[in-house]
Amino acid sequence: MKALVDAMRDPGSIATLDADGWTGLIAAARAEQMIGSLAFRLEGQALPIAVARMCEEARASSAEWRRTALWEAEMAHRALCPLGIPVVLMKGTAYVAAGLDAGVGRSIGDLDVMIPRAALGNAEGALIAAGWEWVKPDPYDDAYYRDHMHELPPLIHRERDRMIDVHHTILPLTARQTPDAAAMIAQSVTLGDGLRVFCPEDMILHSVAHLFADGDLAGGLRNLWDQDRLLRQFGAVDGFGERLAARAALHGLSRHLARALRQTHALYGTPVHAGPLHLSDRLYLRRLTARDRWGRETRPFTRLLFYIRSHWLRMPPLMLMRHLWTKWRKGGIRLPGTDGGEAR
Amino acid sequence: MAAILYAADPPEARRRVSLDALDAIHHRPSGQTHLVCEPIPQILEALAAGPADAAGIVARLAIAHEFDPADAATIIAARLAELEAIGLLWRV
Amino acid sequence: MRHAFAVRIGPVGFRIGSAWAGPVEHLRTLYAGYPTPDDGVADFTVRLEAERPWRRWIRPSVAIRGDFTLPDAAPLPLAQGLLAAEMGMNLQMALGQRRYLILHASAVERDGRALLMTGHSGAGKSTLAALLGERGWRFMGDEFALLDPATGQLHAFPRMISLKNEAIATMAADVDSRRFGPLLKGTPKGDIRHLRPNDAALAAMDRPARPALILFPRFGFESAERPMAPSEVFVRLTQASTNYVALGEPGFAALTGLVKSVPSIAIDYPDTARAVAQVERLWATLAS
Secondary structure, X not given: OHHHXXXXXXXXXXXXXXXXXXXXXXXXXXXXXXXXXXXXXXXXXXXXXXXXXXXXXXXXXXHHHHHHHHHHHHHHHHHHHHHOOOOEEOHHHHHHHOOOHHHOOOXXXXXXXXXXXXXXXXXXXXXXXXXXXXXXXXXXXXXXXXXXXXXXXXXXXXXXXXXXXXXXXXXXXXXXXXXXXXXXXXXXXXXXXXXXXXXXXXXXXXXXXXXXXXXXXXXXXXXXXXXXXXXXXXXXXXXXXXXXXXXXXHHOOHHHHHHHHHHHHHHHOOOOOOOOOOHHHHHHHHHHOOEOOOOOEOOHHHHHHHHHHXXXXXXXXXXXXXXXXXXXXXXXXXXXXXXXXXXX | OOOOOEEEOOHHHEEEEEOOOOEEEEEOOOOEEEEEXXXXXXXXXXXXXXXEOHHHHHHHHHHHOOOOOOOHHHHHHXXXXXXXXXXXXXXX | OOEEEEEEEOOEEEEEEEOOHHHHHHHHHHOOOOOOOHHHOOOEEEEEEEOOHHHHOOOOEEEEEEOOOOOOOOOEEHHHHHHHHHHHHHXXXXXHXXXXXXXXXXXXXXXXXXXXXXXXXXXXXXXXXXXXXXXXXXXXXXOEEEEXXXXXXXXXXXXXXXXXXXXXXXXXXXXXXXXXXXXXXXXXXXXXXXXXXXXXXXHOOOOOEEEEEEEEEEEOOOOEEEEOOHHHHHHHHHHOOOOHHHHOHHHHHHHHHHHHHOOEEEEEEOOHHHHHHHHHHHHHHHHO
């Protein structure tokens, strides 16, 4: 969806949009969960009244997302603080809690936190005592999480109906990269109220790892927008690029960081030293922008490729076969990109 | 057993509208609405002077309100636990 | 998408795309004379899609998608495409509306003052509003009433009236048959037939009204009336709102303001004729 990338990169580009162009831009921004960020990005631009109204509503909505996210963090903090363990906020909640540009207008879903692996059992007990409950009692999924994943099975709060994902590292234990979780917690910084966030380098590297080493690139435009904002804000300090590269090497994420830099630079013009685009980058960019002006997903084959790839990255092949087999037998699997529609 | 000390957000963190026998309270940090009856608004107000335990709150309430102090501490302690569960109070 | 239609209902613009011509043709007929979205930019997009590419032709079934989508919403057969469009629009309002506090209520207006009717499904709020709309009241909406937190005014949302089962015959006795859409038999909600609001309702669509009375009707009981306490009404209306929580403090202020300033009455009624008489009497008491 080129119009969305253009508007985020250069808000002045909206001057050429007609009514259909605007409708398409808004549908795409909603589909990519970027409507709040777009609304803030367009502040101060001359907009049609109907669009200005929608932007105002989107900004008000994101203020409520922010409030809810910070409240969930506070509730988790109150439940976990008697344990005396470090609780590191991750992703969107971390951005808004730390007051970073990446948090401006960001939509935030579940609460993601990281704690030391040794504290998982106690944390689980404390959260359950404070009203969180298991989402699914399925024994296969449960064993799968505990044996292979980088987080506890998701918990949901019975009153507030909000999810918490408790991580002890940033990638599944079966993934081929093994970032140094202990170093991430050790270097995390306090926000002053007992909660913590990753240090700037790790914050970027977590977003990079999540996008390129873990996911199927769904929501990638927004993740790269996060990275663009983080790189611009933290990169203003001398020597940040070098420290970031060194930290990536420590976590085994150098290749992923290099790709992220090339992609953010290509999409959003992020001022970083990125090499020339690789052939595979073009495939990534095709996948990232696979959405039409009705907000529909397009390019089903590219999407399918990335879905298989995301499982390949997380799990060794034999285990992948077993996982897909179990999922398939239970009828739980449905590949994305098979919901029809052609680019128009 | 040591008494539990509770703290609450300052009054400006809440918007309170009296409907009838019940008050509606909008709690700004959480965005949640609570419908409450006496003595909940009074407890929250009493905590504006700083953290207190159940006995301390009873003492503060006794200044402005008339009630039988005999079992007030038990009642207040129960309300405090409920308010903690919904996040309007926390332990310090 | 292959077929597209845009319309403004009250203050809200919609764009509906469809993989088939049928649903869009019906929409064009029923919504003839409605305005288009402000500035040509729709607030919400609805997509009526084939569930799988081949399902556009083979046993066609309509998946309801859009800016806001329920992942487990069941598709409808193509013959009920019009209902799918309506459900898609309702879904966008329920999940995406942020300018107004949405009350799941019907509304009519007289002398610039609005009467709200809300209640459980089957309580008759839709039929009552449609009937009053033909008997000297201005019809504002049968499903959603839009409360503006900035002004406390109620905005009309006069979409097609969705008549169900017995209500179809009740209205057919009062109304020109050309205002009816096709009869949709055997939908998940029984038989449904859409009724176009009358010209007066359309002409006044952009005129808000001040809420003056809230009724909680209940069909199938002997006539009775019971005044309701503001706190009870507040709870009922938070449950009848799809976006109360999402609006945050402005929603709280709007709703507490409404229940404190407007009287609310629960009314039981045995049939629509007596319900209309009850409403007229309560309204007259209010004015005196």
